[in-house]
Amino acid sequence: xxxxxxxxxxxxxxxxxxxxxxxxxxxxxxxxxxxxxxxxxxxxxxxxxxxxxxxxxxxxxxxxxxxxxxxxxxxxxxxxxxxxxxxxxxxxxxxxxxxxxxxxxxxxxxxxxxxxxxxxxxxxxxxxxxxxxxxxxxxxxxxxxxxxxxxxxxxxxxxxxxxxxxxxxxxxxxxxxxxxxxxxxxxxxxxxxxxxxxxxxxxxxxxxxxxxxx
Numbered sequence: 523x524x525x526x527x528x529x530x531x532x533x534x535x536x537x538x539x540x541x542x543x544x545x546x547x548x549x550x551x552x553x554x555x556x557x558x559x560x561x562x563x564x565x566x567x568x569x570x571x572x573x574x575x576x577x578x579x580x581x582x583x584x585x586x587x588x589x590x591x592x593x594x595x596x597x598x599x600x601x602x603x604x605x606x607x608x609x610x611x612x613x614x615x616x617x618x619x620x621x622x623x624x625x626x627x628x629x630x631x632x633x634x635x636x637x638x639x640x641x642x643x644x645x646x647x648x649x650x651x652x653x654x655x656x657x658x659x660x661x662x663x664x665x666x667x668x669x670x671x672x673x674x675x676x677x678x679x680x681x682x683x684x685x686x687x688x689x690x691x692x693x694x695x696x697x698x699x700x701x702x703x704x705x706x707x708x709x710x711x712x713x714x715x716x717x718x719x720x721x722x723x724x725x726x727x728x729x730x731x732x733x734x735x736x
Contacts, residue, residue, distance in 0.1 A: 567699050571682065574706040581624045581710060585735040588619045588628070588660050592653050595632040599640060607645040610636075614653035620735040621660045623711040628732065631704040631715065635664045635728045638700070643668035643725075659713065660734055665727040671719035679717055680705045708732070 573579045596610055603610050621628075639649045643666045652663040671679060678684045682702045701715075708715040712733045719726035 564699075567703060571699050571703050571706070574703060574710060577710070579627075579707070579710060581627060583622060583624055583711065585620055585622050586625045588621045588662070588732070589614050589653055591625055591629055592632060592651060592662060595629055595636060596651055599633065599636050602637075603640050603649065606640065606643075608640060608643055608647050608649060610649045610651065612651045612653075615655070619653065619655045619660050621732040622735045623713065623732045627707050627711065628730075631707055631730055632662065632664075634700040634704045635715075635730065639664055639666040639668065639726075639728075642666070655734065656731075658734065659731040662730045662732075663727055664730075665725060667725040670722045670724045671717065671726050672722055673719075676717065676719060680715070 570579070592614070593612070596612055600610055636649070636651070643649060647667050649667075650663075650665045652661075652665070654661050654663075675684075680701050682699045705715040708730060713731045715728065715730050717726060717728050
């Protein structure tokens with residue numbers, strides 16, 4: 523279904539052009555280009571998911587300071603939040619937290635989680651990014667006051683193509699497997715990715731844990 527949807531959209535635009543139903547306006551080609559980008563992203567994500575599920579993903583494990591990576595991701599996505607009138611607040615200790623993981627894959631996970639929080643939090647909402655260390659792991663918690671997750675959906679949100687609200691999912695720009703990839707990446711690095719929510723309209727928290735260095 524996820525592959526068929528953008529292909530059906532492209533087919534419709536092409537048939538409309540050939541039949542004279544659509545004029546050769548920039549808007550028509552912009553819609554076609556959007557469907558192509560959606561399809562390319564989905565194919566790329568499917569390739570990544572196949573690799574990570576087969577244990578073939580390339581990881582460059584090393585010791586690095588976690589807080590600067592989190593700060594870079596927040597800075598990267600903050601303009602999107604500002605455009606939606608969202609506030610992002612960061613909390614982290616003044617002391618360094620060093621983890622043993624792949625910094626690029628860690629950033630990939632954080633971009634996915636924070637990006638989801640931005641997409642599904644209404645205007646004037648708040649997102650909190652909290653970084654801390656427990657005895658055995660580093661913890662990044664991303665909490666939003668957005669639409670929340672129903673209890674019946676919570677056990678399944680990391681499954682490929684699972685959508686809580688299918689009516690909004692297509693317009694969100696996601697491929698539907700970002701969370702699946704993110705959790706598998708966390709596992710591959712010796713960490714975990716879990717979600718919690720008090721229900722619809724009460725926001726959600728995604729928690730990434732990574733092993734401390736040493």
